[in-house]
Amino acid sequence: MAENIREHLRRLLSVPPGKGKPVFLFWLYFFLVITSYYLIKPVRDGLFLEHLGSGMLPWFYLLNTGLGLLVVCLYNQVRRRIRAVPFIQTIGCALILVFFGFRFLFGTFPALAASLFHSWASVYNLVVVLMFWSFADDFFSLDEGKRFFGFIGTGGVLGGVVGGWLAGLLAEILGSANLLIVSSGVLFLGLVVVQILGMAVPSRRGKGLADDQEGEQLGSGFGFASLYRSPYLRLIAVVVTLTMLCTTLLNLQFNRGVELAGFNGDELTSFFGSFYAWMNASALGLQVLVVGPVNRRFGPLPGLAVLPLICFGVFADGLFAASFSVLVLGYGAALSVLYSLNQSSRELLFIPLGIEEKYRAKAFIDVVFFRLGDSLAALAQLLLVSTALFGAAVLQVLGILVSLGWLITLRVLQRQTS
Structure with missing residues (x-):
């Protein structure tokens, strides 16, 4: 058997x-x-x-x-x-x-x-x-x-x-x-x-020393140079930054919602464990059943547009209703799509590139601009909310605006791809 x-x-x-x-x-x-x-x-x-x-x-x-x-x-x-x-x-x-x-x-x-x-x-x-x-x-x-x-x-x-x-x-x-x-x-x-x-x-x-030296020459400096020369790569970098900015803003609000929900001690760990289990199970289902057919039929851009639409909906609910259930379900859906449909569709954007751009510029974007999005979200939280200059609702408005800007960037990228 x-x-x-x-x-x-x-x-x-x-x-x-x-x-x-x-x-x-x-x-x-x-x-x-x-x-x-x-x-x-x-x-x-x-x-x-x-x-x-x-x-x-x-x-x-x-x-x-x-x-x-x-x-x-x-x-x-x-x-x-x-x-x-x-x-x-x-x-x-x-x-x-x-x-x-x-x-x-x-x-x-x-x-x-x-x-x-x-x-x-x-x-x-x-x-x-x-x-x-x-x-x-x-x-x-x-x-x-x-x-x-x-x-x-x-x-x-x-x-x-x-x-x-x-x-x-x-x-x-x-x-x-x-x-x-x-x-x-x-x-x-x-x-x-x-x-x-x-x-x-x-x-x-x-690999010998020559290969390592070549790798060093084609490292982060090459990635930055490729990014500087290519409008297409710059758009991908913007998309990656907006992706992490928006999802990290959601993460901050999700953690705040969990904190206010009244869990104590080991209950918090148990809640997060169950949440991540269901999120990954959903991502696996999307990867097996949805990603292939969507990418084959529509290409990468429609798959990339799903995540900003989810984020827009969650931020809009937070602005007008602020339901904890919607926040949990929305953030879980966002992570499931991020780790399946969004990630697979984003990888397809690099296929038309040359081999050096594909591997060196991609590595540069994945490391630097992923972290840049996280940092911008953290700075937004610190400057807009933690300093008491604005109320917490300003992050909902910022999330809505970032989601819309994200969709516009994808539209521009679609024209570049065409």
Whole structure:
């Protein structure tokens, strides 16, 4: 029976002989690291609201932006000098030790632990995802990546479902802080899979110094130069910035709504875990049932327009009705679309580009302009609301205006694409 299932999947994915095992192992590795992250993400959000409150979130978003850029720079410098498997296992073991350190800190200095853990969890997500995709890029060729990465990516979405579900189930049984130990165990299983990959399917990585030097020459400087020369790339950068600006504004309002809903302690972690489980399940359903048909029939632009329309509706409700149920459902729908239809449609925008623009400029946009959108949302919250210059309703108005500007930018981009 199991052999028949493997054979069916191999034919469905057009996996050549000898590639089925590494494809499955990479899928399993991605599933485990994302499960690990979604076990701690509800802990991060719940304990932060409990001990520091939603009003402190904008400051930490700004801090996390700086930390994220620093981590990416350090990662790129170190990763080129060490083979994939030893690098992943060394960093993974260090991350597990940090889990245990935070578990001790939550038992002694919970407020301090909540503040430090918020930034560390963001760095953790960035590092484990970077390690996974750099390892996968090392092993698979470009053609193999096009064929297998879609399937492998479903492991991450399913990991979000399972991790969120486990957090929602176990938070009130084990306590929020003990989920860190559960997460470290799941991460350890991921390191076991990496070891199996290292023994069974050695990396293709054999690049010499010349390749690394070429990569440095085509790094962030090349990405900025491509952006400067290309109106098309500049429009994509604006779309990415508006995407993160709008969804982060929604995130700030969502956290404020959860804070006012009256959850206490482990109930917060349980709520966030269940929310992320349902959100990822919806994203998986959209990815399987909707993304392919929409992109094949209509191209990328209609798929990109769905998210700003959802954001517009949620902000409009917040301005006139301010229903917590609409906020939860709307933010969940926005994240589901962001991680499925929006992301897949956005990737299609890079297909017409040359190979250098596609990979260097895209990396520059994904790192810099994603973080720029987060930072602008945090600054808007701090300047417009936290300083008491305006009421909270001004963020609803700003969200509506940003959503409309986002739709207009997509219309201009559609003309460029045509």
